Amino acid sequence: MSFKIFSLQLTGKIKSVAAIEQKRKQLADDYAEFLKTESSEELKSFLELEKYVNSAEFSSKKKETEGLSFKGSEEEKQLKEFQRLQKSARIKNYFKVAGSSDLLRYEKDKESKKLADFYALEDYVKEGDFEKDKREIKGQIFKGSAEEKHLKEFNRLEKSAAIKAFLELDGSAKLEKHKAFENSEKLKRFTELQTAAESDREKKKEFKNLRKDAEIKEYFRFEKSKKLKLFHEISGSHNLARYNELKASTNEEAFKQKVAYLKDKKKFEKSEAYKKYSEYKKLASDGVVVFVLKYEKSKLYKNYLDVKESFDLKRHNELETLIKSDEYKQKKTWLEDKKRWEKTDDFKKYQDYQNDKKKPEFVKFFKYNKSNDFDFFKNWDLVFEDSFSATKPEDEKWYTTIPAATKSGVKNFAMPGDLSIFTDGANLKTGQKLAIQVKKENKKGMVWQMPAGFVPAEFEYTSGIISTGDKFTLQDGIVEAKIKFDPVKQVASSFYLSAGNNVPRVNLVEMGPNNILGIYTLNGSAKIASEGLEINNLKKGEYIFTLQKSGANFTWKINELEVLQLTNSELNKPLELNASSMVVQPLAGSSAVFEIEWIKCYRKK
Incomplete structure (x- = not known):
């Protein structure tokens, strides 16, 4: 009698065949499945995923992602900087002007002909040319002018006895008659008889008769006259030439106009300078010019110009573009999301890993992977x-x-x-x-x-x-x-x-x-x-x-x-x-x- 067998059966150490065969079948099936899983691409991918999710790199990324926060981030700094710039009076006032109807009107009106004419006239008026022209025009008076001098000289000459005598005799019938009688036979005979001897009574008598001749008497009376003397003195003289020169020049229309101009007390009001000045004054009160001048002197516009090319505006616009971008919004939402880790690709990989780890074939694979349960299959x-x-x-x-x-x-x-x-x-x-x-x-x-x-x-x-x-x-x-x-x-x-x-x-x-x-x-x-x-x-x-x-x-x-x-x-x-x-x-x-x-x-x- 074998007590050993009795004891083994009594203590239950000899298991039932059904349990063993079931276990063996299960183990064989598990081994077949193990081998299939072992050589599968799915396991290869899972092991790679497992290696990754258990890596220092994954841990570092997780720690980094979970440690992220909008507070203190570069994105928060950018938002705060933008908000500060947005609240800046300079920036706010800049945007009051930028794109406004007044700015659009100004941009249009400043290119107008009116404004161009105004600026040209303003330069003329304010840069000294106007005053210069004004002084020059008002300084042109008749008194003391060359024209006055010429007229005075002309009048003086015209009033002189010689000029008067010349004017009276020159070309006159009297002078022509006188000149003609001078060459007459009567005067020639009178001259001859004048020198005749006293002894020649007939000639003397003839002489006396001729001396009483009216023509002879008139001739010598005129010949000895002051007028004719003055006529002869002035003829061919400088004074006569000057008189004729002045008479000609003073009778010219240009001279007369110049004299009229110099004597005109309103010549300035009739000048081109005054016309420009009047146009300047007119334009200075024109609605377009008044608006442009007032607008460009305004604090808002000056601020607009100061800010337009400023670093602050450039930075404001850069930040505005950045903050309004989908990328920034997504990043901000991401940083503010307390569950951001759960939305990462790595978390998805982790979830995939956890889910895959629960797959029956993987559970079974890792159950046996480092065990000796399959040693029999492997060794026999x-x-x-x-x-x-x-x-x-x-x-x-x-x-x-x-x-x-x-x-x-x-x-x-x-x-x-x-x-x-x-x-x-x-x-x-x-x-x-x-x-x-x-x-x-x-x-x-x-x-x-x-x-x-x-x-x-x-x-x-x-x-x-x-x-x-x-x-x-x-x-x-x-x-x-x-x-x-x-x-x-x-x-x-x-x-x-x-x-x-x-x-x-x-x-x-x-x-x-x-x-x-x-x-x-x-x-x-x-x-x-x-x-x-x-x-x-x-x-x-x-x-x-x-x-x-x-x-x-x-x-x-x-x-x-x-x-x-x-x-x-x-x-x-x-x-x-x-x-x-x-x-x-x-x-x-x-x-x-x-x-x-x-x-x-x-x-x-």
Whole structure:
């Protein structure tokens, strides 16, 4: 009686097959999913995202973003600067003018002809030219002028006796008569008689008569006159030439106009200078000119000009453009947003990371990633498997004869004392599991007897066997099978590994008269010696029996719980798989069944 098995079952350390298979299936499914996830682009992207959200860069960005505030920011400084400039009297007054109707009128009127004429006249009036012209015009008077002098000189000459005599006689009939008589025969005779001798009475008498002649008397009277004397004196003189010159010049229209101009007491009011001055005064009171002059002298306009090109206005406009921009508004809103971090791309990445981390495939991946749960899958290859789903044992996997018979080329045979004979697959049932059936039926067969060899015999029972023979052997590795543990005392049902002979062998499990895990060998008396663990106390039911072979070392497990370790150098060789049932005592009934649901073998990678 094995107290060990009893204790293990009592303490619940031997788990149920259903739980193990469910766990194994789940683990296999998880491993397949793990591998799929491991090679997926989604995991690659997730790992990159994980690396980023756990990086110093991400942490720094988060800290920086959460530490942002509008207060104290460059944007707040810009807004405050703008507001200060906006409240500035200079800036406010500038905008009162900029674009106003008065400014538009001023800009238009200052280019008008009226204003241009006004400025030209203002320059004339205020820059001294007007006063100069005024003084010059008013300074032009008749008294003391050249014209007055000329007129006075002319009048003086005209009033002189000589000029009067000349004017009276020049070209006169009297003078012409006088000149004509001067060349007359009468005067010539008178002159001749005048010098005649006193003795010549006739001539003297003639002389006296002629001296009384009216023409002669008139001639000499005129000849001796002061007028004629003055006439002769003035004729060809400078005074006469000057008189004629002055008479000609003073009689010219220009001279007369000049004299009239010099004598005109309102000549200034008639001058071009006065006309310009009057036009200037008129324009100075014109609505356009008055508005322009008043406007450009106004404090508002002067402020407008001062501010127009100022740094403050330029800065104000720059800041206004900036503050009204969508970019600034968005930045300000961003800085004022207490939840700005939640609106960043990085936060979205973090959220994506958190959400992705919860994805079942990723949860499962990271559950197993650093665990050793998949070590078996990673370290072992499945090299043999049969779940017996085919309608009969698959030929490429199994022989249905005992290994010795397979090698000898004969049909199944029995050993002396055996109550059953193996059929060639007739007692094997597959489809969902392997059932090796023991039947109570008469069957002829062969028995191996020394020294006769194979001898015909009658058997009361038939049974079955499967063996991988040379189709599959396990040097080192794991073999396990799901077997129904339901011992029938009269039937030895075994799953074992051997090297072509019945003994020595490794029993994965044997049940019947002996319920044991262990190794059978032949002792010195050629009798079977058993070494292992009795499992008589094992409850009936399905179990997964596992045997791991590593050279000469063997380890057994029941439902993944290690229960036995043995060493046997004789079995340190490739071993084939075998399963069979043998009747060792007459059955109480007509049949017994040895059920194996599946078999799997693994080899270390």
